[in-house]
Amino acid sequence: MKPAACGECTREAITYFGVNMKSEPLSYLSSENIGPWEIYLEQVDRVTPYLGKLAVLVDHLKRPKRCLIVDVPIHLDDGSVAYFEGYRVHHNTARGPAKGGVRYHPDVTLSEVMALAAWMTIKNAAVNLPYGGGKGGIRVDPRKLSPAEIERLTRRYTSEIGIIIGPDKDIPAPDMGTGPREMAWMMDTYSMNVGRTASGVVTGKPIAVGGSLGRQDATGRGVFVTAAAAAEKIGLPVEGSRVVVQGFGNVGNAAARIFHDAKAKVVALSDVTGAVRNDAGIDPYEVLKWVAVHGGVRGYPGAEAISSAELFEVPCEFLVPAALEKQITEHNAWKIQAKIIAEGANGPTTPAADDILNERGILVVPDVVANAGGVTVSYFEWVQDFNSYFWTEAEINQKLERIMRHAFEAVWQVAQDKKVSLRTAAYIVAATRVLEARALRGLYP
Secondary structure, three states: OOOOOHHHHOHHHHHHOOOOOOOOOOOOOOOOOOOHHHHHHHHHHHHHHHOHHHHHHHHHHOOOOEEEEEEEEEEOOOOOEEEEEEEEEEEEOOOOOEEEEEEEEOOOOHHHHHHHHHHHHHHHHHOOOOOEEEEEEEEOOHHHOOHHHHHHHHHHHHHHHOOOOEOOOEEEEEOOOOOHHHHHHHHHHHHHHHOOOOHHHOOOOOHHHOOOOOOOOHHHHHHHHHHHHHHHHOOOOOOOOEEEEEOOOHHHHHHHHHHHHOOOEEEEEEEOOEEEEOOOOOOHHHHHHHHHHHOOOOOOOOOEEEOHHHHOOOOOOEEEEOOOOOOEOOOOOOOOOOOEEEOOOOOOEOHHHHHHHHHOOOEEEOHHHHOOHHHHHHHHHHHHHHHOOOOOHHHHHHHHHHHHHHHHHHHHHHHHHHOOOHHHHHHHHHHHHHHHHHHHHOOOO
8 A cells, every 4th residue: 555645644634624635736726715725736736847857756845744733722811711723834844944934813724824834945945045844823813812812822822833843943933913022922932941042943033032133124125126126127117116015014014115215106005904095106104104003004194095906906017915815816817007016925826817917918026036035034033043143234134135136036047948937937946946955865764
């Protein structure tokens, strides 16, 4: 009998949680029912014909190394006990320890975390960082918990996943719903459990406990750097260009500010509260002040309200989807009026939408390159923690831009040589690096 592969031995449990681990052709799936993991599998299938002799190893990319599902019970402020479901997934560690964020969101599922971990494998390899892919999350709406409850949730979750994380095993970081505060709690909890201060167990920490300068805006800065690099290739100047940003969170607001500083014109913005548009330009710094007081962009007086769907139809040179997965589908890809899409979010474009955008000549800078600025500066933080020597913010930004531009150039060259999209080219670069490492390491025992 053929021995069960990692994914096969867990298929019953994973199917129970609504995830189909099978890797058969996914043509029967549409934007309405395709899940994050299925999107990732289709992306791998599309790149397989370009992998040459390494294609025989491609199943290593189609199965997570391990999936940990944990119960996270906590005492609420009123004395009652609430139970939350948490996850930590290691997708592939052939090139180094797992690396990826922790997401707090009411829609977190195992399928999503698996896909996010897999995209981290591709992202880290595409940028040539010495990491594998990991991701974590808790199905929770953090807006409904007090700071004390979030602290208890974070510390309990950290204790539960402590068996698979560590500075040389798996290094979590912030993601949607988490930030430096949660990373400080995670670092402290892990440190207490191992009996020593282990600052390198997480990245994205506050500066005072081993965080890195430049980390807060790193993902948004990387989006700008790669978008600008793509614009250079097609002769599009950034100055004076119109920019639309979907998702005015940490990534989106940083990208908007940096585009604005480069004399581009932000003409539309959105977040969970609504969307706004002003063709004469929106000052993202002023929007930040409004959001700090009112909790979202809705009602911002310097622009008119539009629907979230209309946001994608605003004419622009740069569109930055920086919210959740599956925002650009075959239903709205036809309506987008951008020249370049720089993906600030993970998995915002479905494969069907990718085909439409490619047919329409819209250049897509894929998530695994465009939003790799965050993990790149996380790598800098990890290195700085190990050496107890920290760089200036100017040095961080300089190193970030060099790495991001080098990664983009490598992907661009492959795209030109093989006449494929930038996404397929990024997967060719990344999958080749991961599978070469796997081939050289062999199988144990």
